[in-house]
Every structure is written in structure tokens, then in C-alpha cells.
Amino acid sequence: MNFDFSDDQKLLKEQIAKFLTDKCPVKVVRRVLDGNEAFAGEVWQGLVDLGVPGIAIPEEYGGLGLSPLELCVAAEEIGRAAAPVPFDTSVVLATEALKLAGSDAQKKKWLPLLASGKAIGTLATAEGAQTPRPSNVRTLFGGGRLNGKKVPVADGAAATFAIVLAKNGLVLVELDQKGVTRTPVETIDPARKHCEITFTDAAAEPLGAEGEGWRLLERLYDAAAVYFAFAQVGGAEAAMYMARDYALQRQAFGRAIGSYQAIKHKLADCYVKLELARSNAYYGAMMLSDGGADLPLAAAAARIAATEAYDFASKENIQTHGGIGFTWEADTQFHLRRARVLALSIGGPMAWKDKLVNRLEQKNVMA
Amino acid sequence: MDFNDTPEEAAFRKEVRTWLDANATRKSDDKAAFRARNDDPNLLAKAKAWQAKKAEAGYARMTWPKAFGGRGASPILQVIYQQEESNYLVPLGFFDIGLGMCIPTMMAYASPEQLNRYVKPALHGEEIWCQLFSEPAAGSDVAGIRTRAEKDGDDWVINGQKVWTSGAHYCDYGIVITRTDPSVPKHQGLTMFFLSMKTPGVEVRPIKQISGGANFNEVFFTDVRIPDSQRLGKVGEGWKAALTTLMNERLAVGLPSGGLDIDELMELARDTDLDDGPAIRNQQVRGKIADWYVQQQGLKLTRYRTLTALSKGQTPGPESSIIKIVAAPKMQDMGAFAMEIMGQGGIMKEQVPHAAGFQAQWIGGAGFRIAGGTDEILRNIVAERVLGLPSDVRVDKDIPFNKMK
Numbered sequence: 118m119n120f121d122f123s124d125d126q127k128l129l130k131e132q133i134a135k136f137l138t139d140k141c142p143v144k145v146v147r148r149v150l151d152g153n154e155a156f157a158g159e160v161w162q163g164l165v166d167l168g169v170p171g172i173a174i175p176e177e178y179g180g181l182g183l184s185p186l187e188l189c190v191a192a193e194e195i196g197r198a199a200a201p202v203p204f205d206t207s208v209v210l211a212t213e214a215l216k217l218a219g220s221d222a223q224k225k226k227w228l229p230l231l232a233s234g235k236a237i238g239t240l241a242t243a244e245g246a247q248t249p250r251p252s253n254v255r256t257l258f259g260g261g262r263l264n265g266k267k268v269p270v271a272d273g274a275a276a277t278f279a280i281v282l283a284k285n286g287l288v289l290v291e292l293d294q295k296g297v298t299r300t301p302v303e304t305i306d307p308a309r310k311h312c313e314i315t316f317t318d319a320a321a322e323p324l325g326a327e328g329e330g331w332r333l334l335e336r337l338y339d340a341a342a343v344y345f346a347f348a349q350v351g352g353a354e355a356a357m358y359m360a361r362d363y364a365l366q367r368q369a370f371g372r373a374i375g376s377y378q379a380i381k382h383k384l385a386d387c388y389v390k391l392e393l394a395r396s397n398a399y400y401g402a403m404m405l406s407d408g409g410a411d412l413p414l415a416a417a418a419a420r421i422a423a424t425e426a427y428d429f430a431s432k433e434n435i436q437t438h439g440g441i442g443f444t445w446e447a448d449t450q451f452h453l454r455r456a457r458v459l460a461l462s463i464g465g466p467m468a469w470k471d472k473l474v475n476r477l478e479q480k481n482v483m484a
Numbered sequence: 485m486d487f488n489d490t491p492e493e494a495a496f497r498k499e500v501r502t503w504l505d506a507n508a509t510r511k512s513d514d515k516a517a518f519r520a521r522n523d524d525p526n527l528l529a530k531a532k533a534w535q536a537k538k539a540e541a542g543y544a545r546m547t548w549p550k551a552f553g554g555r556g557a558s559p560i561l562q563v564i565y566q567q568e569e570s571n572y573l574v575p576l577g578f579f580d581i582g583l584g585m586c587i588p589t590m591m592a593y594a595s596p597e598q599l600n601r602y603v604k605p606a607l608h609g610e611e612i613w614c615q616l617f618s619e620p621a622a623g624s625d626v627a628g629i630r631t632r633a634e635k636d637g638d639d640w641v642i643n644g645q646k647v648w649t650s651g652a653h654y655c656d657y658g659i660v661i662t663r664t665d666p667s668v669p670k671h672q673g674l675t676m677f678f679l680s681m682k683t684p685g686v687e688v689r690p691i692k693q694i695s696g697g698a699n700f701n702e703v704f705f706t707d708v709r710i711p712d713s714q715r716l717g718k719v720g721e722g723w724k725a726a727l728t729t730l731m732n733e734r735l736a737v738g739l740p741s742g743g744l745d746i747d748e749l750m751e752l753a754r755d756t757d758l759d760d761g762p763a764i765r766n767q768q769v770r771g772k773i774a775d776w777y778v779q780q781q782g783l784k785l786t787r788y789r790t791l792t793a794l795s796k797g798q799t800p801g802p803e804s805s806i807i808k809i810v811a812a813p814k815m816q817d818m819g820a821f822a823m824e825i826m827g828q829g830g831i832m833k834e835q836v837p838h839a840a841g842f843q844a845q846w847i848g849g850a851g852f853r854i855a856g857g858t859d860e861i862l863r864n865i866v867a868e869r870v871l872g873l874p875s876d877v878r879v880d881k882d883i884p885f886n887k888m889k
């Protein structure tokens with residue numbers, strides 16, 4: 118039985134944690150939230166120097182050629198810090214999409230740039246306030262040109278290219294071109310910038326075969342669900358300990374509020390959800406790194422458990438803080454916002470629960 | 485990451501399988517066998533025979549020192565034995581409290597002569613032990629017990645009542661916590677003893693549970709006289725001894741096995757109509773199945789994390805403290821929901837496959853949420869021992885027991 122990360126992986130985790138504790142304290146998250154920076158440039162550069170964007174990129178494409186497990190430990194620490202960097206977009210979604218569906222030429226061109234942080238990629242699927250489905254996606258690709266509108270797109274303004282979900286497949290579009298207009302949009306989490314992107318006869322190229330877009334997207338989401346789960350586990354743990362620390366220090370009715378069972382049981386529930394999420398995330402990581410047949414089920418379970426754990430811990434953190442937790446100056450808001458952004462960006466819990474049961478049914482048919 | 489055995493573990497697993505194949509019958513269907521086994525009237529005799537065979541082969545308590553019939557082995561080997569044994573049709577469960585909690589307490593406090601007398605018969609299933617702790621007025625707050633032991637010459641005389649004593653009706657010996665000094669605060673006036681359940685003045689009355697079964701008992705003590713040599717630990721240090729026992733209880737806690745779970749719930753949801761088609765097409769049903777699947781997997785995988793630490797010879801983290809907090813309400817809620825899928829007919833026994841099973845979980849879950857640490861006490865333990873939050877304010881901590889209201 119070896120259901121844990123290796124000593125080397127734990128060392129890498131500590132290294133990234135130490136860097137983020139030093140260079141990405143909450144005041145950095147606050148700075149990006151309150152300002153107009155696309156992301157925290159110095160934090161991103163530090164992660165690039167540590168090799169984080171290239172962890173799971175093969176060496177032949179300029180990466181470190183490590184396994185998904187190393188990227189999972191990095192995701193957990195980045196989530197813990199609620200770091201305002203294009204990790205979920207560039208390192209997870211764009212990189213994994215290229216690894217999954219990119220042609221050799223596309224991989225040769227983009228993966229080294231992603232590994233070195235010289236390019237930032239993102240994924241654009243949503244077209245407003247509804248879940249993208251084959252019946253409602255209007256963005257269309259044809260004759261090497263893309264037309265349509267995607268909103269919200271995370272890191273859209275900073276990105277060098279986007280993987281775009283068109284009605285007829287996934288396409289790769291460079292964003293610094295005449296046919297592309299980018300307009301910032303306000304979201305619930307200003308620490309992660311989003312924008313609207315309009316494509317008007319923009320030059321684009323297919324990523325993967327035509328008509329395969331939805332199938333590829335599903336596979337991409339399975340991998341992303343595992344990495345996101347680790348980021349959510351890190352964030353949930355941070356929110357839980359923020360609440361714990363406050364409960365130890367805050368006095369009411371003559372004693373620390375953390376001595377009341379109403380608070381203790383709430384925080385115990387945070388811990389229970391966190392450990393269920395962590396265990397499911399570990400299994401997702403194991404399936405991802407082995408190419409195991411159980412990945413679709415493991416990814417869905419990790420996604421559901423981690424989303425629940427982070428949403429719960431981040432809102433109960435505010436509740437534990439009481440009124441001060443609801444102020445702009447408190448540090449409780451960062452996890453609340455990030456928890457919801459992560460919960461919705463690759464499909465929310467409702468969609469994943471349905472997917473999980475579909476997959477259970479398929480597994481039972483096969484068995 | 486992998487779920488594989490180390491070479492040493494694999495070799496041991498093979499040895500165990502060979503032994504089990506030679507001595508027991510492999511289960512064809514886990515759950516049917518599990519239920520059939522529990523209905524066997526000769527279960528106790530069969531369990532004793534199996535325990536003897538197992539002890540003879542050195543598999544009964546592998547982590548114990550060789551002098552006590554163990555192998556001084558790593559806990560992971562004991563787990564591997566249990567994993568393998570669970571695939572065979574063998575009667576279990578009668579010895580867990582005695583060997584998991586009582587005998588380890590004896591090992592900490594009894595004399596070499598006493599250990600020489602009692603350990604082997606317990607290990608070989610010849611004598612079964614129970615734990616006499618809870619009382620009508622002391623459940624979660626077990627230090628509040630009132631059963632008195634008074635010194636009389638070289639003897640102690642015990643009067644009082646215990647309750648929720650699992651297995652007392654078939655047990656031969658027990659460890660009992662008593663109050664020997666009511667004039668000091670409650671934790672300080674306690675003393676632990678062991679005694680034969682056949683000692684004059686001990687009376688066992690089974691308690692019929694709401695589930696219909698009777699696994700627990702009331703045990704009455706009327707002028708029960710035992711020698712001072714049966715005292716475990718010093719006079720007034722019974723709480724320390726009780727903590728030794730309870731620490732072993734936590735190590736012994738596992739998942740309930742053999743119950744209905746996601747597979748059966750899905751089977752029921754496929755075979756039962758709801759709305760305009762099978763229940764499994766209903767989005768609310770799907771949502772519940774997904775939530776419980778995530779919990780079921782989460783518990784199994786959490787256990788694997790603990791086993792990983794054991795396999796590496798490390799002390800496991802606190803993650804296994806979530807298991808009963810999740811498993812008990814899940815059992816209760818899933819049972820209730822399965823009944824709801826069947827509509828009003830869900831209240832009838834044995835109408836469709838699994839109906840009675842889910843009803844048993846629904847009603848049994850109510851007990852499981854209380855036994856061996858309530859939902860609430862377990863959350864206190866997580867909050868205090870894992871998260872480092874302060875313990876409750878104990879208003880009775882410094883008051884002499886006989887001055888308490």
C-alpha cells in the first residue's frame with residue numbers, strides 16, 4: 118500500500134509552499150483584487166523560475182518531464198495561497214489541452230513557450246450566463262477563421278492564445294491579432310481577471326479533429342478536475358485554519374469562541390469534508406498518473422468532494438469571523454471568491470454529479 | 485502511488501491465503517453469506533472454534549509480543565490477515581472488545597501471574613471479555629459513573645449498575661470502572677478492576693433494541709465481592725486505566741462491513757419506477773447517489789492513507805477520525821432514502837430485494853450514530869485533538885463528586 122506522495126514530491130511541495138509564503142502573502146492577493154494588474158507578475162515569475170508551468174510538460178518540449186503527481190502538489194500550494202496567477206488557465210487547461218489534442222507542430226510551438234512562461238494560454242468555453250451545450254454554442258470555425266463571442270474568459274487579457282470551444286470543435290487562436298477584441302468584464306473575484314473576447318474572422322487552427330471538440334473537452338475536464346481538486350483542497354485547508362486561528366483568539370461571553378461546540382462542530386465538519394476531498398483527490402492523482410481506467414469516476418468524485426469542501430470552508434470561515442469577516446479589509450473574502458470561481462469554471466457540482474452517475478452506470482454495464 | 489503490497493506483505497498475504505484455503509470456505513457472495521452467518525444459532529460455538537484455530541496458527545493478534553501468543557508483527561500484517569479473512573465464511577466479532585480493549589488494559593496493569601492465567605484463554609476464544617464502563621447516568625461523560633467499590637479488609641465490595649455492555653450475556657470476564665472515593669472530583673476517585681462475570685451478585689439482563697436485536701445488556705452489581713488482587717492500577721487512578729482502554733477502542737474502530745451500499749442503491753433505483761421511468765433517471769436520485777458514492781470512496785481511500793502509514797512503519801495521521809462521523813449518518817440517511825424510492829411500500833418488509841436490508845440500515849444507523857462515541861463527541865474529538873481547539877468548559881471538574889448536583 119503506497120497511497121501517498123513520495124518524499125521527493127513532498128520536498129517539492131514544501132519548496133513551493135515556502136516560496137508562496139514568502140512572496141504571495143494575502144496582501145499580494147489584495148493588491149491584485151484592488152488594482153488593475155492582470156495577475157501578480159512577480160509571483161508568476163517566481164513560479165516560472167521554480168519550473169512550475171513546465172512540471173508536467175515532457176522534456177522534449179522544454180518541460181521538466183515530471184508526472185501529474187508533482188503538478189498536483191504544486192496545485193495544492195497555489196490553491197492554499199489563493200495565488201493570483203494564471204495557473205488554472207495556462208498551466209492546467211491550456212497545457213493539458215495541447216498535450217491531449219495538439220498536433221506535433223502545435224506542441225513544438227507552444228509547449229516550450231508555456232513551460233518557460235513566455236506564453237500564457239487560456240480556455241474559452243462560456244458564452245454568457247448558461248452552461249455551454251452543443252445546442253447553444255454559437256461560436257463557429259470555418260476556413261481557418263473563427264467568429265463569435267466568448268465570455269467570461271479567465272486571464273483573457275493576459276493570454277497569448279486561447280483554446281476556444283466552437284460549435285464544430287476546439288480551435289487554437291492567437292489573441293494578439295486584428296480579428297480579436299478583448300474587453301474586461303467584472304466578476305465576483307477581481308483577483309482573477311476575466312474578459313470578453315470577440316472573434317471577427319480571426320485566424321485560428323483546429324485543435325484535434327473536427328467534431329471531436331466535446332469529447333476532447335470532457336477528457337480535458339477530467340484531468341483538470343483532479344488538478345483543480347488539489348487547488349481546492351489547499352484553499353479549503355487554508356480557510357479552515359484561518360477560521361481555527363480566529364476562533365482561538367476571539368473571546369465572547371468570557372471565553373474563546375473556539376471552546377463553544379457550535380464553532381467546534383462547524384470546524385470539525387470542515388475537516389471531515391477536507392479529508393474526504395483529499396482522499397478522493399489522491400485517487401484522482403493516482404489514476405491520472407497511471408492512465409488508469411478509473412480516471413473518469415475518480416476525477417468526478419474528486420471534483421465533487423473538493424468543490425464541496427472549499428465552498429463550505431470558505432463560507433464558514435466568514436461565519437466564524439462574524440461581522441469583521443464580512444468587511445472588505447478582512448482576508449476572508451479571497452477564499453470565498455476563489456472557491457466559487459473554481460467551482461464553476463469547469464462545470465459545477467450539479468453537472469459533475471450527473472456525470473458521475475453516468476459513469477457508474479457505464480461501469481456497471483461493462484462489469 | 486499504488487495499492488500494491490511490499491514483497492514482504494505479498495509473501496505474507498500468500499501465506500494467509502494458503503492457510504485460509506486449507507481451513508475455511510471462501511465466500512461466493514459476500515453479503516448473502518454475511519446475513520446467513522448472523523442467523524446461525526450455533527454462531528458462538530463456531531466462532532470460538534475458529535478463534536482457537538486462528539490463535540493456534542498465530543494469526544489472532546499478530547501485533548502482540550510473542551510471549552503473549554502474538555508475533556510482534558507490524559499492524560499492516562494484521563490488517564492484511566483481516567482483509568483476506570473477510571473473503572471467507574468465518575464467524576467473527578465476539579472477541580474484538582476483549583482482545584482489542586480489555587486484554588491490552590490487563591497487559592498494562594495486571595501481574596505476570598494474572599497475564600499467564602488470562603491472556604491465552606482469551607486469545608484462543610475460550611474466555612470472552614467485556615468492558616463495563618457506561619452507566620445510565622454516565623454515557624458520553626463516562627467519568628461520571630456512580631457504581632461504588634468499597635474496601636472491606638482485603639476485598640472490595642461493588643454495588644451499582646452498568647449499561648450498554650456489549651456481549652455481557654455470553655462473556656466470562658470483564659473490566660469494570662468504579663468509584664472508590666466520592667469525596668474528590670470525579671476523575672480522581674475512580675478505580676479499575678477485573679472480575680469474573682460469574683461472581684455472585686453479578687446479574688446480566690439483555691436490552692431489547694429498537695432494531696429488535698439484543699446485543700447490549702444491563703449489568704447489575706449487588707454486594708459483589710472481589711479481592712484487591714483484581715485491581716488494575718492504583719486506587720484513584722482508574723481514569724488513567726480507562727483512557728488506556730479507550731485509546732485501544734479508537735484503534736479498533738473500523739468500517740461496518742457487509743451492509744448495503746451504492747451498488748444496491750443503484751440496483752434498487754434501476755428496478756423501481758418513479759415519475760415516468762426508473763428512479764435512477766430522476767435528477768434528485770442521481771444527486772444523492774453521487775454524494776454517497778463520494779463519501780463511500782472517500783472513506784475507503786482515507787483508510788488506504790492510514791494503511792500506507794502503517795505499511796511504511798509510520799504513525800498514521802488523524803484522518804481516520806472522520807470515518808464514523810461520515811459512515812453512521814450515511815447509513816441512516818441512505819436507508820431512509822432507499823425506502824423513499826419505494827414509496828409507501830418502502831415500509832413493508834421483504835417486498836423487493838434489499839428492502840429489509842435498507843430498513844435495517846435506516847434503523848440501525850440510529851444506533852451506530854451513538855455507539856462507541858456519538859456524532860457529537862467525535863466532532864469534539866476532531867476539534868480538540870486535530871484542530872487544537874479548547875476543550876469544553878467543565879463546570880464539574882474541580883467539585884467533589886458527592887457535592888455535585
